[in-house]
Amino acid sequence: MTREEICRALAERLQACDLCPNNCGVDRSQGQIGACGVGDSPAVYQNFMHYGEERVIIPAFVINLCGCGLACPTCPERLRFGQKRLPTGSPDAYAAALCNYFEHRQMPKTVEWIGGEPTAQIKFVLETSWCLKERLPEGPLIYLNTNGYFDIALLDMMAGAIDGFVFDLKCMPACTSIVGGNHDYFDVVTRVISRAASLYPEHIIIRHLVMPGHVSCCTAPVLEWCISHVPGASLNVMTGFQDFERGTALPEADRASALALVHRLGRSHDMIDGMPF
Numbered sequence: 001m002t003r004e005e006i007c008r009a010l011a012e013r014l015q016a017c018d019l020c021p022n023n024c025g026v027d028r029s030q031g032q033i034g035a036c037g038v039g040d041s042p043a044v045y046q047n048f049m050h051y052g053e054e055r056v057i058i059p060a061f062v063i064n065l066c067g068c069g070l071a072c073p074t075c076p077e078r079l080r081f082g083q084k085r086l087p088t089g090s091p092d093a094y095a096a097a098l099c100n101y102f103e104h105r106q107m108p109k110t111v112e113w114i115g116g117e118p119t120a121q122i123k124f125v126l127e128t129s130w131c132l133k134e135r136l137p138e139g140p141l142i143y144l145n146t147n148g149y150f151d152i153a154l155l156d157m158m159a160g161a162i163d164g165f166v167f168d169l170k171c172m173p174a175c176t177s178i179v180g181g182n183h184d185y186f187d188v189v190t191r192v193i194s195r196a197a198s199l200y201p202e203h204i205i206i207r208h209l210v211m212p213g214h215v216s217c218c219t220a221p222v223l224e225w226c227i228s229h230v231p232g233a234s235l236n237v238m239t240g241f242q243d244f245e246r247g248t249a250l251p252e253a254d255r256a257s258a259l260a261l262v263h264r265l266g267r268s269h270d271m272i273d274g275m276p277f
């Protein structure tokens with residue numbers, strides 16, 4: 001597909017939105033809002049140079065987009081992206097502003113689209129990425145940091161705009177309350193990750209946030225799925241869970257069990273909290 005065809009196809013899909021399995025069917029082009037909470041115009045709530053992401057992608061210029069089709073009960077971002085919008089202008093104007101910033105401050109190793117969930121605004125993401133690549137042909141790689149809960153057909157539209165992925169794989173099918181109860185979560189996300197890994201074998205990172213009480217039911221089988229289905233992907237097991245509303249954090253025993261699993265795998269390209277172990 002040409003860029004024009006991709007833009008046209010995505011604009012049409014927004015008229016009865018089915019970009020993710022929620023299949024809301026709302027007409028976002030007319031201002032209707034689905035489960036993700038975003039309409040037709042670009043909605044960015046934050047962008048900044050991030051030095052705390054995985055070693056292999058920092059410094060990463062992260063662009064936080066509003067909206068997400070999942071409703072994870074402990075997500076700390078949901079409250080933040082409802083509050084603020086940065087003025088971006090058109091994709092080309094935003095790409096120009098980013099290039100200007102990079103040239104005067106620092107060239108990042110990667111630009112990282114993140115959310116919320118960036119695929120809810122995939123047309124803006126792709127158009128801006130294309131513009132960035134035209135302006136900076138030798139510039140940063142562009143990563144999509146995504147929950148993976150989107151229509152797999154979108155992956156085929158990303159060539160030439162997206163260079164790599166940071167996925168989250170949060171839980172197994174029995175524990176979908178972690179992601180707000182979407183029962184197809186594991187099937188959808190693992191299909192998307194498998195397909196992305198076949199298209200981008202060198203540039204896949206899979207994050208797994210260890211959840212309290214979910215090491216044996218989620219962390220262990222998630223890691224097993226990853227090493228058997230996408231062995232080239234780098235795993236980042238994250239132990240920094242905090243539920244700010246309830247004031248809880250990952251218990252030390254869960255952290256120790258999860259770290260033991262990673263050490264037992266013994267793979268040099270995996271990470272703990274973003275750092276090689």
Ligand code: SF4
Binds near residue numbers: 026033034
């Ligand atoms: S992208 Fe948003 S509006 Fe579209 S189907 Fe998903 S949740 Fe619904």
